[in-house]
Amino acid sequence: MKLETYMKRGIAAGAVLALSALPALAQAAAAPAPVPNKGDTTWMLISTILVLLMTIPGLALFYGGLVRSKNMLSVLTQILATVCMVSLIWVFYGYSLAFTGGGSLNDFVGGFDKAFLKGITPDSTAATFSNGVVIHELVYMAFQMTFACITPALIVGAFAERVKFSAIMVFIALWVTLVYFPMAHMVWYWGGPDAIGAAAKAVAAATDEAAKKVATAKLDEIKADAGMIFKWGALDFAGGTVVHINAGIAGLVGCLIIGKRIGYGRDLLAPHSLTMTMIGAALLWVGWFGFNAGSNLEANGTAVLALVNTFVATAAAGFSWLIIEWAIKGKPSLLGLASGVVAGLVAVTPASGFAGPMGSIVLGLVAGAACFFACTTIKNAFGYDDSLDVFGVHCIGGIIGAIATGILVNPALGGVGIADYEAKPGEMVVAAYEFGPAVIAQLKAVGFTLAYSGIISAILFKVVDLVIGLRVPQEQEREGLDIASHGERAYNL
Template sequence: FWVTVIYFPIAHWVWGVADPNALVDAATQLAAAGDEAAKAAAQAKIDEINAAVGWLAGKGALDFAGGTVVHINAGIAGLVGAIIVGKRIGYGKEALPPHSLTLSMVGASLLWVGWFGFNAGSNLEANGTTALAFVNTMVATAAAALSWMIVEWLVKGKPSMLGLITGAVAGLVAVTPASGYAGPVGAIVLGLAVSPICLFFVDFVKKMAGYDDALDVFGVHCIGGITGALATGILVSPDLGGVGITDYTNLETFAGTYDMMAQMKAQGIAVIATLLWSGIGSAILYKLVDLIVGLRPTPDQEREGLDITDHGERAYNY
């Protein structure tokens, strides 16, 4: 139900873009029109195509593979859920380490490989943009993993495997909206920049605010998504190695006009709209679920473990 009420509207707002082939055909007809009536008809067709786009797409918001649609959307929903469900028993009073760093590393590696399909595959065809998204995904993630390790080393005195993994995921998240728009150097800069920002939210903001976000969905996915979404508005600039804005009605070069302030405004509106729609909508849905079936087990069930209370088995019997 969350997918239908929260995800689908945001996906349409951002990804409901005009059909490039239809725009090219209409622009070709406009260029070839021999009289005013034909020109008016072709222009009306272009206007009709542009009028059917999603709300945020119409404002010029860019999101290549899901920075707003997926990560900010799910990240803020995760924060709202963590607050409504409440803290785990023992949170802040006893150690609650990851289940297995070995499996965490395996999982992060699988994510990294799978993300090539997530980002590069979002182009829906094999061409130069696909290759660009692939390369950007690789270099941004590597830069973010390195950046997190270095910052953690400086702040805490020791680097950690968990930190390296978290940094890699932050890089994957941040480059998602920019993967097909930024240049490789811009993607590296984005990866280096996102880790300190996410680390601040994971290690400091979470403690100050007191919420229990077990997997740091807000600190990594939402904050990383916001960082990437806003950075996309900058890194798409041709002057910074980006691909620029595409205008399919410009039949000579397909190049549109890039205005950094206007683009940043569009990106900011997309971020705020996603936060509000998903945050408020998710809170309502959580409350409804809580009223109908409840959101958390009893304290005794939580202490015993949900593997036992819900499934009657343990992952490990030693």
Template sequence: MTKGENMTFAKKIAASAGAAGLALFAALPAWAQEAAAPAAEAAAPVANPGNNAWMMTSSLLVLLMILPGLALFYGGLTRTKNMLSTMTQVGAAACLAMLIWVMYGYGLAFGPEGNAFISWGKFFLAGVTQDSTAATFTDEVISEYVFICFQMTFAAITLALVLGSVVERMKFSAVMIFGIVWLTIVYFPIAHMVWAGGGFLFEGGMFGTSLPAALDFAGGTVVHINAGVSALVAALILGKRMGYQKEIMAPHSLTLTMVGTGMLWVGWFGFNAGSALEANGSAGLAMINTFVATASAGLFWMLAERLNGHKGSALGFCSGIIAGLVAVTPAAGNSGPFGAIVLGAVASVICFYAVTVLKTRLGYDDALDAFGIHGIGGMVGAIGTGIVYAPGLGGPGDGSVGIGAQVATQIVAVLVAIVWAAVGTMIATYIAKAVTGLRVSEEVEREGLDLGEHGERAYNY
């Protein structure tokens, strides 16, 4: 190849290289866009595995509260002939709530669209995937499916708690109809108002006033006041059991009630500490408060029995444990440990008098004291939270809100919950009555609901 040919070849190579370079340069924006897409996806929030694991565990702990915890606690308090009926109602009501929750309950309580009283969207979990997330109280997120499961267990146990006042006389079919209506018009709206963004008990202050936001860490208002008031209203409409205040209706197995109490206490750590939505210091505070408030309440109920001329009883101990758990629920992450001890003791003594004095004098048949413990205890806990939240009393508050203003907010929140639950429960109960007749026949009530409603006996002796 001559020198001239060599130069011509070199020029061709250079031209080809230049063309290739231009082509590569022109392609860079496209490559940059392709490279930017994974980067943008990586920037999307990712659930923290540790928090996810804790919230999955918490959801299972709340399930433990229902089955077998609450079923055994309630079942042991009834008469032998109604043991299986009571447990079946608790379990079936919880299952009903779970199915309704994933169909439309989650959407009504935590949907993407809504107003101060209710939300909508994500019905039948539309748009929820294994990659979608739910916000916590910090910059962290958890998997939305996990959040849905956790909140689902709260709806399930709240409905089951209501039934404690109406056992031994309410039809199983009536329980199911009541549950559908009650969840829809009572539980879901209150859950949205208290816990969801935009609820009038939170954003912008109470009713848009200058009052601070209501404090309800784990469901004092949503679960306990709601269930307790609803239980009282349903019991009043249903009427007293045959022989009430004339016959002895003692618990048939305090052994099972004690076992159920222990399971409820263990499960309550998921209920309270899980409401931090993360495995963090707030969950730790809720955990220790759930220990000490409950311990205080169990002992103070027995002390109240002793001071009123009775022996400290196992039933009193179990009742005190539940009263303490109820009272500390709204304060679990909103109180210091010693504030929780005082709150548990005060609530236990007040619930003792509600069950032994108020109930007797007014004569209503709240069969298993759902109102006396959950309703009254929830009110004491909700209002007391406004006090123990103060930093001067060891609470986690920053001092920007005075005790008086916070207590005023708590009282308003309690009143709203009472009115909403009472009116909604009246509607739900009368609908169930119109559809099913509500109450079993006198024959079935005498024979027992185990045989009359389910064709079974709890014991074969």
């Protein structure tokens, strides 16, 4: 979303001079600019902390428990180092590339107008999804920073236990720059409701054709100042495309290029601590309330809806995976239940602020089943070593959620409908729902994300491999990356 302060101007009547026959005088006065609400500010601060909690320690423990004990510390280090590095890149230039205008490249990426947070002060404000409502730009920047941190951290699970630490760091620095920041811009950058509303009011107030033509051109200019996927009409409330499909396909490409772990398909490569994995999954679920409900940018009814949808879709997906696994394998597993929970969180992410609770439950049930088969049947059929099922959970779950969003947003199915800021300038109304255009926009967004992230990720993996090498030597892989790469052990028992 483009971040601006939008000024509204009104006309205040001047005082009429007593006992005078002079005409009344009107004095123009500027209405005060909208200011952030303390409740919204508090909610966004909490949401930012919750999303950081998802990555450290949530994702770190979830992934760490799934690897062998000799690689536990390496996973923790990779994820913590990713958060540190990407946070710095984000404030240096990432935020600017994602959420400013990009001139001739604006369809794809922003510019450097806010590099090093230039011009952003405690008084700067960011638009939300409501007319006349803003939040502090610094908290918006920090909230989006946590998304930039967790997305590349998800990728490392696909090729855990066999990649050089230096290669991961270089790849992630390049990947967020060339893939994540452009994707965030293409999906989430726009002019904001007040800019569109003000321009639409000017069109409605035009008194002649010439004035209307000028006002319409201005409205078209503001609407065009948005990312390409946003202009397609694709909906992504909290990151189905930007985060999950994006990271999931990059993970698949990475594990294919890097190759299988030594002993994959022959030796037992079982998780060393499902206790850690369950704790990580629980922290992810709790933190995800900030991820989804926080993406509303306001503490209002839509944030509550996103929270409820996140709750019930996750429960449905976890239960769905559990029941299917129980029926097929004869026993319900904690690993399956935790994986189903994450699959539900992933699938509901793009739909969380658009679907209704019953639609979200259906989405969770479908996602749990689909991700189960992706992580078992499909993975076994193709034989790729996606160590921690990044593709099967995040990419497949993200695809299901993204496409379903175009369906479940339908008010007839309990959804909230698609916002229209032009029909009644200055207010948001619900546009008439059309199934075809809504689903086609989602399919285009999914297809583009898969192609763009997949191709650029493949190029980056190859470049890093040529320059410094991706994979550790076999003897180091057998020894374990904790000692070989970091000179430490996760456990000294």
